[in-house]
Amino acid sequence: MSPQYTTMALLDELNQVQRQAVEYTDGPSMIIAGAGSGKTRVITYKIAHLLEKGANPFSIMALTFTNKAAREMRERVEKLIGNTEARSVWLGTFHSIFARILRQEAEHLGFTKHFTIYDTDDSKSLMRNILRSQELSDKIYKVNTILGRISSAKTNLISHIEYNNNQDLLQVDYQAGRPKTGLIYTLYQESLKKANAMDFDDLLFNTNILFRDFPEVLYKYQKIFKYVLVDEYQDTNYAQYLIVKKLAAHNENITVVGDDAQSIYAFRGANIQNILNIERDYPDLKTFKLEQNYRSTQNIVNVANSIIEKNKNQFRKKIWTENGEGDKVVLFNTTTDNEEGNMVARHIFDVVNKERVTHDKIAILYRTNAQSRALEEALRRLNIPYKIFGGMSFYKRKEIKDLLAYFRLVINPLDQEALLRVINLPKRGIGATSLDKLKIFADQNGISLWDAMSKRIREAGLPGPTAIKIFEFTQMIEALRIEVEKKDAFEMATEIGKASGLMQMLYQERNDDEGIMRFENVEELLNGIQDFCLTELGEEEEPTLKTLPVFMEDIALYTDADDKDKQDGEFVSLMTIHAAKGLEFPYVFIVGLEENLFPSIMAINSREELEEERRLFYVALTRGEKKVFLSFARMRYKYGSAMSSEPSRFLMELNADFIQDDSGLITEPADEPLIDFEPNKKVWSNKPARRPITNPDKSRLKKMEEIAKSEPTSSGNQSADYKDIVPGAVVQHQRFGKGKVLSVEGLGADAKAVVFFNNFGNKTLILRFARLDIL
DNA sequence: GTATTATCTAAGTCT
DNA sequence: TAGATAATAC
Numbered sequence: 001m002s003p004q005y006t007t008m009a010l011l012d013e014l015n016q017v018q019r020q021a022v023e024y025t026d027g028p029s030m031i032i033a034g035a036g037s038g039k040t041r042v043i044t045y046k047i048a049h050l051l052e053k054g055a056n057p058f059s060i061m062a063l064t065f066t067n068k069a070a071r072e073m074r075e076r077v078e079k080l081i082g083n084t085e086a087r088s089v090w091l092g093t094f095h096s097i098f099a100r101i102l103r104q105e106a107e108h109l110g111f112t113k114h115f116t117i118y119d120t121d122d123s124k125s126l127m128r129n130i131l132r133s134q135e136l137s138d139k140i141y142k143v144n145t146i147l148g149r150i151s152s153a154k155t156n157l158i159s160h161i162e163y164n165n166n167q168d169l170l171q172v173d174y175q176a177g178r179p180k181t182g183l184i185y186t187l188y189q190e191s192l193k194k195a196n197a198m199d200f201d202d203l204l205f206n207t208n209i210l211f212r213d214f215p216e217v218l219y220k221y222q223k224i225f226k227y228v229l230v231d232e233y234q235d236t237n238y239a240q241y242l243i244v245k246k247l248a249a250h251n252e253n254i255t256v257v258g259d260d261a262q263s264i265y266a267f268r269g270a271n272i273q274n275i276l277n278i279e280r281d282y283p284d285l286k287t288f289k290l291e292q293n294y295r296s297t298q299n300i301v302n303v304a305n306s307i308i309e310k311n312k313n314q315f316r317k318k319i320w321t322e323n324g325e326g327d328k329v330v331l332f333n334t335t336t337d338n339e340e341g342n343m344v345a346r347h348i349f350d351v352v353n354k355e356r357v358t359h360d361k362i363a364i365l366y367r368t369n370a371q372s373r374a375l376e377e378a379l380r381r382l383n384i385p386y387k388i389f390g391g392m393s394f395y396k397r398k399e400i401k402d403l404l405a406y407f408r409l410v411i412n413p414l415d416q417e418a419l420l421r422v423i424n425l426p427k428r429g430i431g432a433t434s435l436d437k438l439k440i441f442a443d444q445n446g447i448s449l450w451d452a453m454s455k456r457i458r459e460a461g462l463p464g465p466t467a468i469k470i471f472e473f474t475q476m477i478e479a480l481r482i483e484v485e486k487k488d489a490f491e492m493a494t495e496i497g498k499a500s501g502l503m504q505m506l507y508q509e510r511n512d513d514e515g516i517m518r519f520e521n522v523e524e525l526l527n528g529i530q531d532f533c534l535t536e537l538g539e540e541e542e543p544t545l546k547t548l549p550v551f552m553e554d555i556a557l558y559t560d561a562d563d564k565d566k567q568d569g570e571f572v573s574l575m576t577i578h579a580a581k582g583l584e585f586p587y588v589f590i591v592g593l594e595e596n597l598f599p600s601i602m603a604i605n606s607r608e609e610l611e612e613e614r615r616l617f618y619v620a621l622t623r624g625e626k627k628v629f630l631s632f633a634r635m636r637y638k639y640g641s642a643m644s645s646e647p648s649r650f651l652m653e654l655n656a657d658f659i660q661d662d663s664g665l666i667t668e669p670a671d672e673p674l675i676d677f678e679p680n681k682k683v684w685s686n687k688p689a690r691r692p693i694t695n696p697d698k699s700r701l702k703k704m705e706e707i708a709k710s711e712p713t714s715s716g717n718q719s720a721d722y723k724d725i726v727p728g729a730v731v732q733h734q735r736f737g738k739g740k741v742l743s744v745e746g747l748g749a750d751a752k753a754v755v756f757f758n759n760f761g762n763k764t765l766i767l768r769f770a771r772l773d774i775l
Numbered sequence: 776g777t778a779t780t781a782t783c784t785a786a787g788t789c790t
Numbered sequence: 791t792a793g794a795t796a797a798t799a800c
Contacts, residue, residue, distance in 0.1 A: 065790080095790050120789090200790050267788065368787060373791095390789090424776095431776045557790065578788045600787060616788080639785070640791040 010048060010080065014041070021288040022046045025053065025227070028248070028282035030275070031257040034319035035304065035622035036295030036584070039257055043229055044073055046255065047089060048080040050227055057088035059226040061247070064093055065235060067558065069582055073231075090225070094240050095200060096557045098207040101221065102198070103553070108214050109206055114412045114549055116197040117556040121401075122417040123147055123199050129420075130187050133439070134180070141178055149173075150185050154201035155237040155269035157208055160185040194448050196414040204239040211246050222250035232582070233258030233278075237269035245281060252282065260315050261308050264578060264616045266608070272313075293319045295584055295625050297326025299658045303628070304621040306655035311611045319622075329621075330629045331651065333663035337371070337592070337636040341378030344589050347629060348572060349382055351587055359385050363573040363585040365620050367598040371591065372574050374637075379572065383774075385732060389575035395558065399506060399518040400525055404552075406496050410480045411549050413450045420449075423473060426505040430473070434466050454478070476500070489551040490530045497526070577620045588624035590617075593632040594645040617650050632663070725753055730775045738775065 011019050018038055021031050022045045033039035043062065050060060064070045070092045077086040090097060103113045118126070127143045153163050163169055164182040173181040192198060198206060211218040228248045230236065233256035236244070248254035256278060263272055279285055293301055301321045308314065330347075334340045348362055364375055364386075372388050379386045394400060402425060408418040424430045441460040442452040452460060454474035457467050480496055487495070497503040506522055509515040532554070533546045573585070592598055599613035621628060632647045647665055654666060661667040725731065729741045739755040 067790095093790070203790085265789075268790080370787090427777080429776065433776080559790075576788065596786095602787060612788095637791080 010045060010052070014038075014045060015292065017288055017290055018042050018045075021290075022049050024286055024288075025050060026253060027284065027286060028252050028254045028278070029256075029286040029288065030233070030278060031255065031288045031290065032315070032317065033257055033259055033290040034293060034317060035259065035262060035619070036293040036321075037290035037319065038294055039231075039259070039290065040069075040073065040076070040582070042290070043231055043255075043257055044076040044080065046229065047073075047077050047086075047091075051077075051081050051085050051089075055227065057085045058090070059224060060229070061090040061097065061225045061227070062092075062229040062231070063097060063244070064091075064231045066582070067093055067096065069093075069231060070096075093557065094236075094243075095203050098243065099203050099553070099557065102203065102206055102210065105210055105214070105217055108210060108217065110193065111196055111198070112412070114196070116195065116408050116412045116415040116418070117203070118192065118195075118197050118199045118417065120200075121396075122197075125417055125420075126191055126195075127184075127188065129439075130184060130191065133443070134184070134187070136180060136184075141180070141184065146178070146181060146184055149181055150188060151201050152269055153185065154205045155239050157205065157239055157242065159205075160189045191416070194414065195416045196412050197417075201239075204237075204243065207243050208239055208246075211243065218246060219250075221247060226251050227253045227255070229255045229257070231257055232262075234260050234263040234272060234275065235265040235268075235270040236274050237265075237271055238274075239269075241271070241274045241277060254278075254282075261311075261317075261615055262581065262619050262622075264581065264612060264619055266612050275315075289317065291317055291319050293321040293622075294323070296321060296622060297323050297626060299326045299328050300621060300624050300628055302658045303329045303654055304618055306658070307614060307621065307650065307653055308618045310653050311614055312607070313611055327627045328658055328660040329654075330627070330660045331654075331663050331665065332629070332631050333647070333665065334631065334633050335635060336642075337374045337633045338378070340591055340631055340633040341374040341376075342381075343631065344375060344591060344629070345378040345382045345384055347589070348379075348384055348587075351627075352384075357586065358570045359572045360570045361586040362589070363575070363580065363583070363587070363623065364589040364591060365575060365577045365580050365623065366591050367577060367600060367616075368592075369576060371597075375574060375591070384572060385570060386572040386574055387569075389573060390579050393559065394521070394524075395555065397518075397521055399522050403493075403497060403502060403522055403525060406500050406502065407493065407548055407552055409477055410484055410492075410496060411552060413454075413474075413477060413481065414448050416449050422500070422502075423470075426501045428469050428473060430466065430469055434462055434470070437462060438470075450474070484548055487548075488533045488546050489548040490526070490533045492548040493526055493529045493551075497522070577616050580623050581619055584623055584625055586624075586626040587629075588620070588627075589629045589631065590620045591631050592636075593630055593648040593651055594636070595648055597636070597645065598648055599650070614650065725774070731755060732775050 011022065014022060015038075018041065021029065021042050025046070031039070031042060033042065047060060047062060051057060062070075062073065064073065074086055074089070074091050077089065077091075092100075099117065102109070102111075103115070106113045106115060116122075124143050124147065127147055128138065131138050131141050131143070131146075153160075153169075158166065158169075160182070163185050170179075170182055173179055192202065211221075225247055228244060230244055235258070244254065244256075258275065260272055260275060263270060266272075296304070298321055301319055301323075305318055332343060334343050344364060348359075351357060351362065352359065366372065366375075369390055376386065376388065395404070402422060405418040405421040408415045409422060413419070420435070423435070438449060438452050438460055441456075442449045445452070445456070447456070453470050457471050457474075460467070462470070476499055480492075480499060483495070484492055494503075503522065506515075506519045510519050529551055532551050577590075596604070598617070599610055603609035603613050630651070632651070633645065635642055635644050637643070647663075651665055656666050659666060725741055725744060727741050727744060731739055731741060742754045742756055744753045
């Protein structure tokens, strides 16, 4: 370990306030960090500074909200001080760090260390089962509503027992026509316990229980963690607040970093109050305010400030910058959402060609994931490389979840959701009727479904052949189970794939394009597991066996945004504004600025909700470094039918001085009469005073079209593109990356190509689905 | 028990 | 539109 920097040199890279914040290491502090003010820089330098002062890396806990932020932070600390020490810092998301602690201490709470973490789909499926067993209508007891209610109870540390004793809560449920919500909460928690499983909220809830009921355990961790740092503090909920408070109570070396103006997770229980709480908890709290923005141009900062000023609830502060004035923020509009996509694509085409920037400098941000489709199609038409974050990720695919469910079951046979998912996959003749009987039998005897199947199947009253099939299934799982700690993850995974018959089934189903994709996806998962087993082995630490449970712990809280393959390469990034928090891009497009979309229709009924939407807009704007584009469409497809839309109220709040208004919405009123795209629909009916010009800048538009058309590869329909896929061509695949075409068989969209990818070897791809881009 | 077809309905952001 | 569930036929 040889520090590359001395402490002094390290601190010289900070401005005065940043430096003070970093140097204040003994005692509680809060850093209010405006957008782009070097927040991550301060946290990483503080960790590095602590290490240089001789702190044990194991004594530092740094909590973030996303794995991505955690990884980025770790990399930056490694760069500052050399990596061996940085690797030992407890740096991760709230959920992953406390899942780790919960596994270590699981037996205190009546779980095993191999408990399963249920994702949202598992929770929903479990909830549906409970509603069915209670014969409650899922029309009245909406799965999402009930789960939302349970979730908010848990984040406020209200157990199901307390819930059922709380007259206020019961009253609310009663008046909402859902008097059995409390009972359902109890049944839900009991099911989780029986399944040796926790949902996302339980990870925080149970950590609180652990620290509350086992003071000696709490004390142990209080002594270990001398320094606790929390990123994005404005987005913590009560459960998180209390964990942090308890952990830090012994040493009081707590650093929280946040910005109330960027609080966008109130819907998930985040509580701004936590900022006030911490001031109350630590009367000698030292506060640092970072207000200088190093990221954006003056125009962008000014526009962002003009928006956030409209919020009543905020700690007054204003970010400022010494950066240049820059271009004005561009506002344009289009007739439809598809046209919006086209316009964005053309603007990107223009920016790339004129400003000579690469595609990875550009992001398109939207309010909802559903908006990505129109954008995606438009980008593809102009051959603009892009990557979508969020939405359907690799780990959400059916075939992947199926195999993972087998893994889960082998690790934790009590995992009922996994069991139900795979018991009849491939088909074993175990249908719904048998399972219903078994569930009733298990409930009556107070045992788990797994125990009913594996231990008392004779008593369940099933037809002989069915009982035998079920018993054989449990025997197969048990046999695999014996080996799960002895073999490495890859060996185990392939064995499970084989023994279950799943691989064979998928192999046989490769008769259409989707079948081939499914098989390839599973292959990719197995390759990934192999990589997992190979990496980190042979390093200086003692080589531990990378077992399947270790792999599963690693990916349990993995999300699409963490995908390492997606980090690099020259691609336009598409994501929700929520996902963009903490990121920055030179060019940012914020699309769909329409009423009922942004602000969301769900959030226009109270000032609090509306202010959160406004903060969201503020977050979006402040992602931009050089230039920001805003757009809205006058018509948008929703559930297949066209709906007219009005421009967002937020657009009227923009300070026009810093806007280049191509839409005519906020500057000059239109002189031409309003032209409706559909004569019978009144589009702007509610906004008589401010009428928009109907069309965007036509001359510009036409020119863009010419540029687009002059490009040989972007001249229109997809079939033209297929012609370019010939042996020898270098292509780009969304997941496999760069590759070389070896051979092509067939014609047009249905043709199959064999492509060699550097990282994945030879793949046979159907052109229609492969979406290959010519490089 | 399984495969196919018809019907219904969803509002959103994330670990 | 699309995905999930219910109904129907085999």
